[in-house]
Amino acid sequence: MADVRAAILGTGRAYPEGILTNADLERMVETSDEWITSRTGIKERHRASESEYTSMFAVEASRQAIERARIDPIDLGLVICATVSPDQILPSTGCLIQAELGANRAAAFDLAAACSGFLYGLTLADMMIRTGQTRYALVIGAEVLSRYVDFTDRSTCILFGDGAGAAVLGPAEGDRGILSTKIYSDGRYAEQLYSPGGGTRVKPTAETLAQGMHYFKMKGNELFKMAVRSMADVSTEVLNEAGYKPEDVKLFIPHQANQRITDAVASRLNVDSSIVYSNIAYHGNTSSASVPIALDECIEKGKVSEGDLVLLASFGGGVTWGGALIKW
Ligand code: COA
Numbered sequence: 001m002a003d004v005r006a007a008i009l010g011t012g013r014a015y016p017e018g019i020l021t022n023a024d025l026e027r028m029v030e031t032s033d034e035w036i037t038s039r040t041g042i043k044e045r046h047r048a049s050e051s052e053y054t055s056m057f058a059v060e061a062s063r064q065a066i067e068r069a070r071i072d073p074i075d076l077g078l079v080i081c082a083t084v085s086p087d088q089i090l091p092s093t094g095c096l097i098q099a100e101l102g103a104n105r106a107a108a109f110d111l112a113a114a115c116s117g118f119l120y121g122l123t124l125a126d127m128m129i130r131t132g133q134t135r136y137a138l139v140i141g142a143e144v145l146s147r148y149v150d151f152t153d154r155s156t157c158i159l160f161g162d163g164a165g166a167a168v169l170g171p172a173e174g175d176r177g178i179l180s181t182k183i184y185s186d187g188r189y190a191e192q193l194y195s196p197g198g199g200t201r202v203k204p205t206a207e208t209l210a211q212g213m214h215y216f217k218m219k220g221n222e223l224f225k226m227a228v229r230s231m232a233d234v235s236t237e238v239l240n241e242a243g244y245k246p247e248d249v250k251l252f253i254p255h256q257a258n259q260r261i262t263d264a265v266a267s268r269l270n271v272d273s274s275i276v277y278s279n280i281a282y283h284g285n286t287s288s289a290s291v292p293i294a295l296d297e298c299i300e301k302g303k304v305s306e307g308d309l310v311l312l313a314s315f316g317g318g319v320t321w322g323g324a325l326i327k328w
Contacts, residue, residue: 005126007172007176007178007326008169008326009168010071011168012061012065012066012296013061013164013296014058015161015289015293016163017046018047028151028157029151029158030154039260040159040260041258041259041280042285044281045160045286054144054164057162058093078108078133079098079108080137081097081110082141083142083288084145084287085144092108094109107134113316114287114316115255115314115315115317115320117316118288119324120322122324123183129169135171138168139169140166141164141292142163144162145160145162145287146162148216149216150212159285161285165294165295176328177326178324178325179326180324180325182237182323183322184322185320189319194217195215196217227315228261231255231313232265234313235252241325247270252310254313255291255313255315256283257280257315262278262280290314305328309327311325
């Protein structure tokens with residue numbers, strides 16, 4: 001099959017109506033709006049109710065992406081749901097989404113690469129389209145992280161939010177589309193951000209639940225430094241591979257983990273802050289959903305025009321990281 005580039009044909013986003021503000025958190029743990037704002041840039045984050053779950057937001061975001069891409073769900077050959085907070089262990093959330101959408105001819109699965117999940121999925125979808133394995137692919141990042149957040153741990157509960165973003169990919173026209181992608185991991189740092197219990201290593205029991213072993217544990221300081229270095233390096237790599245420089249980029253969407261991480265990556269890359277997108281103030285860190293939610297917001301706000309170079313970068317638990325350069 002011909003080596004056709006893949007392009008993003010449509011995007012969508014969805015999140016719970018429920019909002020958890022810094023003022024709410026002040027009543028839950030010993031913290032302050034001032035500390036959270038100055039250390040992270042976050043003011044509020046969406047939080048799912050007890051009756052809301054991951055695939056609900058994924059399906060809503062996917063429907064928007066499919067409609068904007070003007071395709072029929074039956075034409076999707078691939079559905080990837082990047083998530084570390086699936087509806088359940090079995091079946092995959094990807095299959096549940098596929099059924100809801102009526103994408104009955106698609107291979108569907110979940111992809112666990114934490115905050116880099118969307119960029120991992122984008123990379124796989126790009127490869128499948130380029131090699132002619134499929135014509136259209138749906139890549140979703142969807143999380144209800146609040147189920148795994150310990151709301152007595154002030155170092156993590158202030159950071160994470162719930163939501164989903166989705167993108168439909170298909171064959172690109174002309175010289176547009178995904179120019180380069182890179183994905184990486186280093187499992188030696190697994191315990192920088194992890195949930196020790198709830199799987200086969202420490203099975204979920206009343207005792208492990210009571211001990212909160214299913215909650216995320218994080219070494220924020222270490223991750224901070226790795227996130228800055230990794231996102232800057234992978235961005236440089238995808239730019240070099242496609243023969244571009246940071247000054248050619250019209251829009252840079254880094255994973256929204258912390259405003260100070262975003263600022264440090266932008267300064268390391270030497271890109272102007274005016275091209276760097278941030279929505280951390282009102283979403284917090286939504287893990288795999290962060291980049292596609294931000295991308296959909298940028299499209300809605302008219303921040304991307306045809307021919308623009310769009311740079312995406314992410315870093316997350318695992319640890320994992322990735323980058324992509326797209327000619328819009
Ligand atoms: N409110 C008030 N004080 C807090 C607090 C909170 N919510 N959370 C932590 N602190 C305190 C700490 O207990 C510590 O107090 P101490 O000095 O008395 O021990 C102090 O603030 C500094 O903590 P530290 O962890 O060094 O703060 P930091 O500047 O590194 O900020 C993070 C913490 C979590 C915001 C920051 O490290 C971060 O964003 N890391 C990356 C996290 C991330 O991106 N994770 C996901 C991977 S994508």
